[in-house]
Amino acid sequence: MKKYAYGVDIGGTTVKIGFFETTGKLVDTWEIPTRTENSGELILPDIAASIKENNEKHGIEMGDIEGVGMGVPGPIKDDGTVLKCVNLGWGVFNVAQSLSVLCGGIKVKAGNDANVAALGEMWQGGGKGHQDVVMITLGTGVGGGIIREGRIVAGVNGAGGEIGHMPMVDDESECCGCGKKGCLEQYASANGLVRVAERYIAAHRDVATKLDLNAGFTAKDVCDAAKAGDAAGIAAVEQSMKLLGKAMAAVACVMDPEVFVVGGGLSKAGSIIIDTAAKYYKEYAFHASRETEIKLATLGNSAGMYGGVKMVIG
Amino acid sequence: MKKYAYGVDIGGTTVKIGFFETTGKLVDTWEIPTRTENSGELILPDIAASIKENNEKHGIEMGDIEGVGMGVPGPIKDDGTVLKCVNLGWGVFNVAQSLSVLCGGIKVKAGNDANVAALGEMWQGGGKGHQDVVMITLGTGVGGGIIREGRIVAGVNGAGGEIGHMPMVDDESECCGCGKKGCLEQYASANGLVRVAERYIAAHRDVATKLDLNAGFTAKDVCDAAKAGDAAGIAAVEQSMKLLGKAMAAVACVMDPEVFVVGGGLSKAGSIIIDTAAKYYKEYAFHASRETEIKLATLGNSAGMYGGVKMVIG
Numbered sequence: 001m002k003k004y005a006y007g008v009d010i011g012g013t014t015v016k017i018g019f020f021e022t023t024g025k026l027v028d029t030w031e032i033p034t035r036t037e038n039s040g041e042l043i044l045p046d047i048a049a050s051i052k053e054n055n056e057k058h059g060i061e062m063g064d065i066e067g068v069g070m071g072v073p074g075p076i077k078d079d080g081t082v083l084k085c086v087n088l089g090w091g092v093f094n095v096a097q098s099l100s101v102l103c104g105g106i107k108v109k110a111g112n113d114a115n116v117a118a119l120g121e122m123w124q125g126g127g128k129g130h131q132d133v134v135m136i137t138l139g140t141g142v143g144g145g146i147i148r149e150g151r152i153v154a155g156v157n158g159a160g161g162e163i164g165h166m167p168m169v170d171d172e173s174e175c176c177g178c179g180k181k182g183c184l185e186q187y188a189s190a191n192g193l194v195r196v197a198e199r200y201i202a203a204h205r206d207v208a209t210k211l212d213l214n215a216g217f218t219a220k221d222v223c224d225a226a227k228a229g230d231a232a233g234i235a236a237v238e239q240s241m242k243l244l245g246k247a248m249a250a251v252a253c254v255m256d257p258e259v260f261v262v263g264g265g266l267s268k269a270g271s272i273i274i275d276t277a278a279k280y281y282k283e284y285a286f287h288a289s290r291e292t293e294i295k296l297a298t299l300g301n302s303a304g305m306y307g308g309v310k311m312v313i314g
Numbered sequence: 315m316k317k318y319a320y321g322v323d324i325g326g327t328t329v330k331i332g333f334f335e336t337t338g339k340l341v342d343t344w345e346i347p348t349r350t351e352n353s354g355e356l357i358l359p360d361i362a363a364s365i366k367e368n369n370e371k372h373g374i375e376m377g378d379i380e381g382v383g384m385g386v387p388g389p390i391k392d393d394g395t396v397l398k399c400v401n402l403g404w405g406v407f408n409v410a411q412s413l414s415v416l417c418g419g420i421k422v423k424a425g426n427d428a429n430v431a432a433l434g435e436m437w438q439g440g441g442k443g444h445q446d447v448v449m450i451t452l453g454t455g456v457g458g459g460i461i462r463e464g465r466i467v468a469g470v471n472g473a474g475g476e477i478g479h480m481p482m483v484d485d486e487s488e489c490c491g492c493g494k495k496g497c498l499e500q501y502a503s504a505n506g507l508v509r510v511a512e513r514y515i516a517a518h519r520d521v522a523t524k525l526d527l528n529a530g531f532t533a534k535d536v537c538d539a540a541k542a543g544d545a546a547g548i549a550a551v552e553q554s555m556k557l558l559g560k561a562m563a564a565v566a567c568v569m570d571p572e573v574f575v576v577g578g579g580l581s582k583a584g585s586i587i588i589d590t591a592a593k594y595y596k597e598y599a600f601h602a603s604r605e606t607e608i609k610l611a612t613l614g615n616s617a618g619m620y621g622g623v624k625m626v627i628g
Contacts, residue, residue: 155570159602166564167598250480256469284481288473
């Protein structure tokens with residue numbers, strides 16, 4: 001094993017690059033802009049140039065690097081072929097191979113960003129010490145990543161770990177971003193929690209609440225209200241996290257993982273989120289999996305860089 | 315690779331034994347009674363004696379056998395330790411090791427019977443040619459088995475593939491065998507379909523039906539009625555298979571397999587079962603997984619023997 005590796009997390013606006021020792025120690029991290037013009041043809045050359053520049057700064061060469069692992073925001077096959085990343089402008093090509101050529105032929109691996117982040121959390125974050133991990137990210141949407149025996153379950157169509165699109169509710173009137181109705185994401189994401197609270201308040205005008213429909217509120221406002229004893233806030237968190245707990249129980253009936261790791265902005269709103277989800281998980285879970293641990297993610301936005309490195313060091 | 319292997323499927327009443335060439339060819343198959351008296355202490359010696367007898371019949375020795383793979387009706391760890399098989403009388407011990415000792419030290423592997431059957435269907439049955447397979451067995455209950463990259467996903471608590479206990483319905487009044495309420499098995503098994511039909515008829519006395527609540531009916535009767543255009547039969551099959559399709563869509567959001575293989579007695583009631591499940595699967599599935607194939611199992615009660623052999627030949 002060589003001493004260094006790079007972990008790269010490509011987002012629609014910036015690319016996060018982490019320079020690591022292969023022991024897992026993050027030596028340095030920085031960001032470069034994601035240049036999406038001309039079908040995103042500059043993105044990989046920009047990354048390669050940034051890596052070379054960092055090598056020079058540290059007096060090392062490509063031969064000192066074990067490899068580069070990256071997360072991309074879209075579906076991708078195990079061999080590194082992206083199947084269109086709409087917000088990067090990319091079509092279908094082997095992104096791992098292309099970056100490898102630009103970096104003098106060193107090992108490059110690539111995966112879907114949510115899956116790579118899950119791998120990072122398994123390696124150095126909330127799932128450290130485990131090999132079978134289910135990661136759930138409660139952000140604007142609900143993301144997921146499944147790690148089995150230390151490796152990403154990408155799925156034959158790249159849809160492994162798309163937990164946010166598990167069908168949960170039959171009588172939903174609004175569409176999810178994916179085109180379906182009733183996906184977990186419509187209730188258990190930050191936006192989903194706000195939506196659930198708005199609906200609750202509109203349907204229960206008699207319930208006193210500090211959450212003001214006209215002024216609008218955020219998911220954090222809903223959590224803060226719930227923590228302060230606000231009836232509408234509590235009801236919304238209960239409804240939202242009941243569905244998350246139920247979905248997690250269903251996931252456990254499939255994979256039966258060692259641990260669930262929950263991350264994303266909403267998970268930081270305080271223990272009320274994870275505690276309420278855990279309460280309903282226990283209620284819905286098959287008895288053999290009832291005691292499965294639910295932990296908070298610890299790497300935040302760095303999880304993707306860590307996961308990239310773990311991909312190349314194996 | 316040696317020329318022969320044995321696949322063993324231990325049930326509560328009989329043990330099925332298959333004598334195979336390691337190419338996958340079933341040479342001979344027979345059954346012996348499962349003697350559950352004295353904490354089931356005779357079960358493994360009986361199997362070993364039966365294998366020796368068959369070896370002698372074919373003029374071969376234990377040294378000509380690649381190994382023995384077996385399915386047991388209960389939770390079991392990857393190393394072959396059973397965690398109590400109530401209907402065999404077994405406590406906690408390493409069943410693979412014990413049978414190996416009785417068979418002169420040859421390789422023995424053991425897995426949960428539903429998982430081993432799924433592996434058999436992947437190898438030589440409905441999932442042939444695939445490596446990522448989800449098997450669902452619609453029998454008295456709903457069993458499941460997840461195969462990922464050609465290997466069983468047993469789960470850390472032995473609950474991998476317990477698809478029958480995915481939480482599906484919130485307002486169920488009756489208990490599932492597992493102690494929870496609202497499990498898939500309560501609706502989509504043979505017993506579940508009968509229950510759904512009984513409830514439908516009781517709640518819709520105005521709907522004419524040939525299904526007679528007083529005389530009683532079977533799952534096959536419900537399917538036959540549905541095929542003949544009986545309104546209550548159709549409604550029951552729709553309700554029951556809608557939940558199965560929804561559960562399969564949720565499974566696809568986790569594993570995104572290449573193929574679903576559906577087996578068990580109810581799957582043989584005709585294409586109405588699998589076709590209705592497939593219709594609802596497409597409705598509930600995440601777009602990337604919508605075209606995932608749903609096939610019928612082909613090995614019937616022999617799937618466990620095939621899977622046992624696949625376990626030992628790897």
